[in-house]
Amino acid sequence: MTAVTTETDTKTKGRGAPFRFLAPRGLIGWVLPLIIVLLWEALSRTGVITENVLPAPSEVLAAGWQLLLSGELVHNIAISTQRALIGFVIGGGFGFAFGLANGLWSRSRDVTDTTLQMIRNVPHLALIPLVILWFGIGEEAKIFLVALGVFFPIYVNTLLGIQGIDPQLTEMGRIYGMSPSRLFWRVILPGALPAIFTGLRYALGIMWLTLIVAETIAANSGLGYMAMQAREFMQIDVVVLSILIYALLGKLADSLARLAESLSLQWHPAFQRKDA
Amino acid sequence: MSTAFTFQGVQRVFGSKQVLRGINLEVPEGQFVAIIGKSGCGKSTLLRLLAGLDQPDGGRITRGEAARGAAGTRIMFQEPRLLPWARVTENVAVGLTGIAQGAAANARAADYLAEVGLADRGSEWPSVLSGGQRQRVALARALVGQPAILALDEPLGALDALTRIEMQQLLERIWREKGFTAVLVTHDVAEAVILADRVILLEEGHVALDLTIDLPRPRRHGSPEVAAYEQEILDRLLGRNAA
Numbered sequence: 001m002t003a004v005t006t007e008t009d010t011k012t013k014g015r016g017a018p019f020r021f022l023a024p025r026g027l028i029g030w031v032l033p034l035i036i037v038l039l040w041e042a043l044s045r046t047g048v049i050t051e052n053v054l055p056a057p058s059e060v061l062a063a064g065w066q067l068l069l070s071g072e073l074v075h076n077i078a079i080s081t082q083r084a085l086i087g088f089v090i091g092g093g094f095g096f097a098f099g100l101a102n103g104l105w106s107r108s109r110d111v112t113d114t115t116l117q118m119i120r121n122v123p124h125l126a127l128i129p130l131v132i133l134w135f136g137i138g139e140e141a142k143i144f145l146v147a148l149g150v151f152f153p154i155y156v157n158t159l160l161g162i163q164g165i166d167p168q169l170t171e172m173g174r175i176y177g178m179s180p181s182r183l184f185w186r187v188i189l190p191g192a193l194p195a196i197f198t199g200l201r202y203a204l205g206i207m208w209l210t211l212i213v214a215e216t217i218a219a220n221s222g223l224g225y226m227a228m229q230a231r232e233f234m235q236i237d238v239v240v241l242s243i244l245i246y247a248l249l250g251k252l253a254d255s256l257a258r259l260a261e262s263l264s265l266q267w268h269p270a271f272q273r274k275d276a
Numbered sequence: 277m278s279t280a281f282t283f284q285g286v287q288r289v290f291g292s293k294q295v296l297r298g299i300n301l302e303v304p305e306g307q308f309v310a311i312i313g314k315s316g317c318g319k320s321t322l323l324r325l326l327a328g329l330d331q332p333d334g335g336r337i338t339r340g341e342a343a344r345g346a347a348g349t350r351i352m353f354q355e356p357r358l359l360p361w362a363r364v365t366e367n368v369a370v371g372l373t374g375i376a377q378g379a380a381a382n383a384r385a386a387d388y389l390a391e392v393g394l395a396d397r398g399s400e401w402p403s404v405l406s407g408g409q410r411q412r413v414a415l416a417r418a419l420v421g422q423p424a425i426l427a428l429d430e431p432l433g434a435l436d437a438l439t440r441i442e443m444q445q446l447l448e449r450i451w452r453e454k455g456f457t458a459v460l461v462t463h464d465v466a467e468a469v470i471l472a473d474r475v476i477l478l479e480e481g482h483v484a485l486d487l488t489i490d491l492p493r494p495r496r497h498g499s500p501e502v503a504a505y506e507q508e509i510l511d512r513l514l515g516r517n518a519a
Contacts, residue, residue: 168353168355168357169357169359171329171357172353172357172370173370175327175329175350175351176370176371176373176417177347177373177374178370178373182373186359186362186370187359190359190361190362191361193361265361266401267360267361267362267401267402267403268360268361268403269403272401272403272404
């Protein structure tokens, strides 16, 4: 799936030659957000968008500056990021481990896959009431939900990646006398990696989504909490600021994942620069 | 001359279908044998048995001293089966698994890459190579462990006509240099006559024809002597159907 997207990117780039003078390829994606923000500012200043519906970007920026000076913004971002990462490491780690185990050993798959598929079909956010009863609004509640949300995309894609490996390649490895561990490191893991990265990027999206919802409902710190507090005091500029920060953090996480992906999948035709 | 391998009454059954019905075959060391036959005649099964990828249901397969052990017999398939995530040199070095590693393996891999005419492509990914080049990498990987027997399962079948002839010449040159025993499964009668010392025709699990090709090398496609052998084999292959 990822490969296809990237291939299309390369093609679009070839066809989009007239736009190349605007910016190098990496920056061109930021032109549209910039236009939207400028348009929004203009509409706010002319009074088309009233202040109690959507404050102007400059006001949101000013609110952000205030929060930055007070240290509140940095504190909340740090605490949300910490929760996100802890949950991601726990959920992703278990997902990867189960994905490997079930991909490599059919016995393990027979025992656990049915259970995991049933749990997967429960929307994990529906567990919020139960999780609050269990953990209150402490850190465990958020981390648990993030871990649960992240588990499945990583699990499913790791499993798919391993099952999708060309059996001709594993046969080749055995013919040339590779030991099981060598076969895993040289053939199975690299072969599953593209699918694992697809799962990783999907998991990062779910990670933010889960965390924000959980923080909005049950927390006393973090970005979601900041937004909910602002709503109570009718600080619409802070609410909008929080939403924009989600967008930026989500984009940042995805960009990092893509970077890691293109570094480790250099062999993949979709990641080779044809103009190089 | 000592024997590379012997098949004695070898049988192989898949379900209710008897694919090999008592094959007897003795191949001396260094011989180039081509095995031809129609689809489903059991030629690939015979090759997989030779390479040790499958076990016979009856009869015996014995290998000469040199061809014993894991690296004594190598098989090359119709697909190159290269690891897409390993550079070309690393792919060749896969053929040295358990034999050599690290710098020594890379040096030997580079030697064999040069042997197949790809000395300067060692640091590339397989995906940028052409089909013929990938198959040459697979050949280097099969030979780098210096096997006594090389089993070839239609390795040129997916290549275009010109690349095919180039590969045949390459294969013949390397075979003469290294002196291994080559067993080539092919459905191309011309290819068999050009390359082999001996052509075995399989029919319904039996050896139907065992023909020595007594022509000087290198042989040329389209020469009258080659054409005569081709005709003889084709007549035998198609004759029964025509009758």
